[in-house]
Structure formats: C-alpha cells, structure tokens
Amino acid sequence: MKENFDVLNDFNRIGLFANQTSYDFSENKYLIEILGEKLRIVFVPEHGFFSELQDQVTLDNASAYKILNPNAEYVSVYGSNKHYSLRFPPFKLLELECLIIDIQDIGVRYFTYITSVFYLFETLKINKIDLPVFVVDRPNPNIGRIEGTPLQEEYKSFIGVAGLPHCYGLSLFDVVKWLKEK
Template identity: 30%
Template sequence: MQLGVDHFLNQEARQYKNKRIGLLTNMTGVNHKLQPTIDLFYEHPDIQLTVLFGPEHGIRGDAKEGEKITSSQDPYTGLPVYSLYGETRKPTKEMLDNVDVVVIDLQDIGTRFYTFIYTVANVMEACKEFDKEVVVLDRPNPINGVQREGNLVKEEFRSFIGQYPLPVRHGLTIGEIALLYKHEFGLDCKLTVVPMSGWSREMYFDDTGLIWVPASPNSTGQVMSILYPGTCLIEGTTLSEGRGTTRPFEIIGAPFIEGYKLAKFFNERKLEGVIARPTSFIPTYQKYKDKLCSGIQIHVTDKKKVHSFKTGLYLLETVAKMYPEQFEFRDAQKKRSFINLLAGTDKLKDKIMRQEVDYFLEETQEELEGFTKRVSPYLLYKNE
C-alpha cells in the first residue's frame, strides 16, 4: 500500500520545485516507515518548505482537546509554525504571504465531530481568497469507506464539530472530503488530491499494514475509532466518556451508575459486534476527576458488524431509562447546547429521553441515501 505522501515524494514533488510550500500536518503525517512528512519535505532537494501549520492538538499532538495553541517555531526545522487552533482557525493573508502551495497531510478518523476536516475546509477557503493552491495527500478512512451512519448537520447547529452537512460516520477519505468541499460547498480553490494505491473502501485501518499513530491524545487505536461515532455523544451528557482513563470512548460511566446492571441491560439489547463488561475507574482529568466511577467498557467483537452511531444511541437510551433522575444533558436548556452541536439537531436528545432512538435512526436513512448519491462523483477508490 502507498499513501498519498509516498506518491507525492516519488512522483509529484519535482512539479513543485519552484514553489514555496506550506505544510499543514501533525504527528500523523508520516510515511509507512513512520518518517515524519515535515522531515521528509524539509530534507527533500526539490521542496522549498517555508512554513508549517498545525490543527487542534498542535503540530506534535501534545495539546488537549479544545486547548488553544499559540503559533511558535519548530525546533527541528526552525520554521514558523502557525496555529490554526488558537487566535484564528483560518490562515490569514500574512500566514500565506510566503506560500504558493499549502500541502495537507493529516490522518482523519472518519467521524464528523473530528475537527481536522474543518481545518482543511478553512485552509481551502483562505487559499481560494488569496489565490493559493492546495494539495491534499490522501490517507485511509480508518473505519472503512463503505459504512455511513447518522443524520446530517442542520444549518442552525453548524459549528467546528459539524461545519458542513456530513453524516456522523461519513465513509470518506480526507481527500474525498476536500473534493466534496470544492465541488459542492463552494470552496473552489485550485485543488489537487494525491491518492493512495492499494486501499479499498471496505478496509479498516488494521487491514492496511500501516502503524497507527494517535491523531490526538484520546484517539488510542482501532477500537476507539470504531466506537467514537457513537460514544462521542456522551460528551454532551453528565456521563464520563472515559477521558482521563487509558480507554477513552470505550469506557463510560459515572458515580451514580451501577456497572453490573448497566452491562446486563446494555447486552440484553443484543447489538451486533459489541459486548459490554462492568468496570470501575477514576478519571485523572475532565468529568469526575479523582472520583470513583462505575460503568462499562464496550468491547468490539466483530468490527465489520458494529453500527457505531446506533451503539452510542442505545447506550444513552439505556442509561436514560435506568437513571431518569441523575442522567442529564449538559446545558440542555440552551439551543446550541453541546449535545445539539454534536448531534447536529435538537431532536436527538428528546428521542433519547422518550426511548425513541429507533425512530430517529429510521429518519436518518433518507438523508444518508441522499448524501451517498451526492458524494459518489468524488469517490477516488472502488472496492478492489
């Protein structure tokens, strides 16, 4: 298998010999030997690397979720590093003054909540405005490019965790998303996507032979990325989503939960591809820091059968039924509460509380079918 960065360095780099290159990347930007794209570009005789850009979590991935990052200087190359998750989330004219082409090499994790894909959008918007070129070096969707789940974001709930009308599990690579932005969402910059070879849509990350590099401190691996389209919704509630443990988005609980009961009732729902076991944990930060929580760890027994979004919704529905007095949504009275921004709608929380999750899932099917038709012209890979 060859990544976009491999093809670029082997075949495309000479075309950009006289261009000043800005690179949007982080620690996930590596080749199959785990050599950083930053280093490979900086040391390449045909690449004139002038600036670096970093998304959420920083260019080296050491910042926590939501933590603002200041611009800095890269210690290895000495190049300026412009943060796109600090004072601005879109490159300014000054940031692009010494750039002809912005090359993007980021590993997305396949879920619309993840902010990297919106940093890509903001870069494309700026490059359209200031007449710069964008080159996206493609990478796998780690939870496959076939399955799509969830509703599309409604206009009034657009945010940096849902900036465009994508489903929760979008089934696209980062290069395909860039093509969608250009042709469907008005970000009509000069765009080149450098594709992979040897990747097919049904592949999960652990089918690729590549080594997983965490895209953020809590993106711990394949199981987390499979569950994340559903369990990320827990961030909008008073439950702990497992931040501050070694298994975030796999471990879920709270001080008021009885783990054995929750595991029993959740498993009785007989969801395909997952099973829960009772557990207890003490988060080291975030919700319930230093407090004993009880809950469950969700284990993936068959990755190909897991319906990620459905798993998260059934879990929330189960907890809401078991603990109607203790379970709450954060800032539920606000129109743009966190759960509404995550869900992309204000309907979901009511469906959870009314035990009507199945109706909500049925309502998403038409949206998903429409989205699948809309994106079909931009798919770069067929099932091989």
C-alpha cells in the same frame, strides 16, 4: 511517499497543514523533515502536531517542533490569534507558492481537522487567493462506513461542517473534493 512529490520541484515556498500522521515509513521521517528548506510554514491543527494538547488549549510555543525542521515557521490555526482563531491567516497563505494538506482523518465530523480544511478553502475563496493545494490522500480507517444524518446548516460549528453525516467514511481527498463543490 517522497517519490510522489516531483510535482513540488517548481515550488520553493511550501506550506504544510499536518499532524503526526504526516509520516513516511519508507524514509522514517515526517514530511516536515522531508520538505527541508522549501518548507516555510507549518500550520498546526487543534491539539498540536503530536496531539499533545488537550482540546481548547492553544499552542503558545512551537519551539519543540523546531527539532523536525528548524527553518520552518509554525503557526497554530487553533486559538493563537484572536483575529484568526480557527482560521488560516490570509497574510501567511500569501507568503506561499503552494500548500500541502497531509492529515489523516477517521471520518467522524466532530474531529476538527475537516473543519480546518473547510475554513482553509473558505479563506482562500473570500480573500481571492489563488494558491495550489495538494492533498496527500491517506486511507480512512472507517472507509465506506456512513452513519447518521447530515448536519443541518443551523447547527454547523467548528466541530461540524454542515452537510456531513456523523460518520462520513471518506478519505481526506474525497472530503476536499466535496468541500470544493460546496
């Protein structure tokens, strides 16, 4: 993985939206560790970085993550701020030169990672933030498996982006392309 990050050489203030799947087996390290001092903010999804939290439980203390990268700030995008609950705080995005999304998904719409990514792009658009976003494209274990009907607009929520079928069989990169077109 590390050899594919030459594009990041020009950036000194990097953000990362990731969980425990953001791991490079050739380095035996998490991307949080690999990015080192350039990593400024880690946006932590629902359930925490290591999926250690029950659903609907907020991350109130991220000190355990400091072992991976003591220089980074850890910001929960799930419920830790009443003004930005479920959202990426725009003022935090403005502190960055780029953002990396590295979170493996299994292609089922009620997993909240995709909704968080959707909200990220919505926040960037609404606040007119021109932030380069890089997606680490990991294979979806259910790739190609599509089941169910697309979620209707009136039923969208944090556990379902409108337009996605129950099982959508796309990799994160393909979903991001679809979300950007939406």
